[in-house]
Amino acid sequence: MRNYTAILQKEPFDGQYSKSSVIVTLALGLALYNCVELALLILTTFKRWRGLYFWSLSLCNFGVASYAFGMMTDYWKLTVLWATKILVTMGWMTMITCQSLVLYSRLGLLVDNDKILKSVKWMIIVNSCVVFTIVDVLDWGSTYSSDMSYLVGYYYIELIQITIFTLQELIISGLYVWKTYSLLQVVSKQNTRSMVSQVLAINIIIIAMDIALLVMQFHHMQLYQESFKILFYSIKLKLEMNILSKLVDLVHGSSVKNRSMTLEAIDSNAVQGQAQLDVQRELNGGRGSIIKWYGSDSSNNGAAHVQKDFGNVDPRFSPSMSGSSPVDGDDDGDDTIARVLSHPNDLNNSLRHPSSTTNARTSGREVDNLYADFCRVLSK
Known part of the structure; x- marks a missing residue:
C-alpha cells in the first residue's frame, strides 16, 4: 500500500525554490494567463453568446482555470483539503468534457456522415458519465476513507481514465487530420493549401501533447503530469479556437x-x-x-x-x-x-x-x- 501512496502523492511546496517548484509555478502561471487571454478573445469575438461551440469553449476555459486554482491551493496549502478537491474535480470534469465538445461542435464542417457524428457525440457522453462517476467515488474514498481498497482502485482508474480520454481526443483529432489531408489532394491555390496545412499541423500538435501527458502518467510523474496537463489544455484550447476559425474561413467565406x-x-x-x-x-x-x-x-x-x-x-x-x-x-x-x-x-x-x-x-x-x-x- 505504501507504493500506491508514494506514486499518487504530490509533494507540496516546502519553501525552497527547487526544479519542481519552478516548473509548477511556470506551468500554472502560463495556464492562467492563457485563460485570461482566451476569455477576452471569446468576449470580443462572439456576437451572440449561444450555441454549442460558444458554451463548450467558455466552459472548457472555466474548467482549466478551476483546475489551476485547485492545484495552486493544493501545492501551496492555501485552503482546506475539501475545497481544493472541489475545485480540482469540477475543473477536471469540465475541462475534459468540454475540450472534446469544442472539437465536436465543428466536426460537421468536414465530416458529412451522421453515423460518425452521432458516434462521436455518444462516445463523449458515455465516457464522461461512466468514467467520472467511478473516478470521483474512488478519489474521495481514497482521501477520506481508511479502506485501502479505495487507494488501489484510484491508482488503476487514474491510468484507465487518462488512456480513455486520450484515445477519445485522438479519435476526434484523427478525423480532422484525415479530412484535411484529403482536402490537400484536390486544392491547388497556394493560400488555401497553406490554410489547410495549418489545420493539419495544429491537429498533429494537439495529438502530440495528448501522447506526452499519457507517457508522463504511466511513468508516475504525478506532479509534472498535472502541472503540464493544465498548461497543455490551455494551449490546446487556444489552438483549437484558431484552427476552427481557419476551418470556417476555408469552408464558408462571408464575402x-x-x-x-x-x-x-x-x-x-x-x-x-x-x-x-x-x-x-x-x-x-x-x-x-x-x-x-x-x-x-x-x-x-x-x-x-x-x-x-x-x-x-x-x-x-x-x-x-x-x-x-x-x-x-x-x-x-x-x-x-x-x-x-x-x-x-x-x-x-x-x-x-x-x-x-x-x-x-x-x-x-x-x-x-x-x-x-x-x-x-x-x-x-
Missing part, C-alpha cells in the same frame, strides 16, 4: 472574394471531362463575374455549365444574402455553414434541383451550397 476563391482553389486537372473544361474556362474568365450554375443534360454525364450573366441574376444569390460568420454564435455553430464532403451523386442532384439541397435554415444561400457540393465531388 464575395471568399466565395470566388472556391473555384480558384480547385485543381482543374483533377476533374475529368466537360467539368474540367468548365472550371478552366471560368478560371480564365473575369474575376468579378457572377457565377450561376445550371443543370446539365444527360449527354454530358451531369457536368455543370457555367454562364456569366450580369443581367439575369437571381436576387437570392446577392452577396448581401451570403450570411454572417459562424462566430456569431448560431445554434450548434454549423447550421449556417456548407459542408465540404459528401457523396458524389450530390453534385448532379444539386445542379438539377438546387432547392433540394437546402432547407428552411439555409434558404437564400443556394450558391454557397452549390460551391460546397462541387468541392465534395472533387474531394472524393
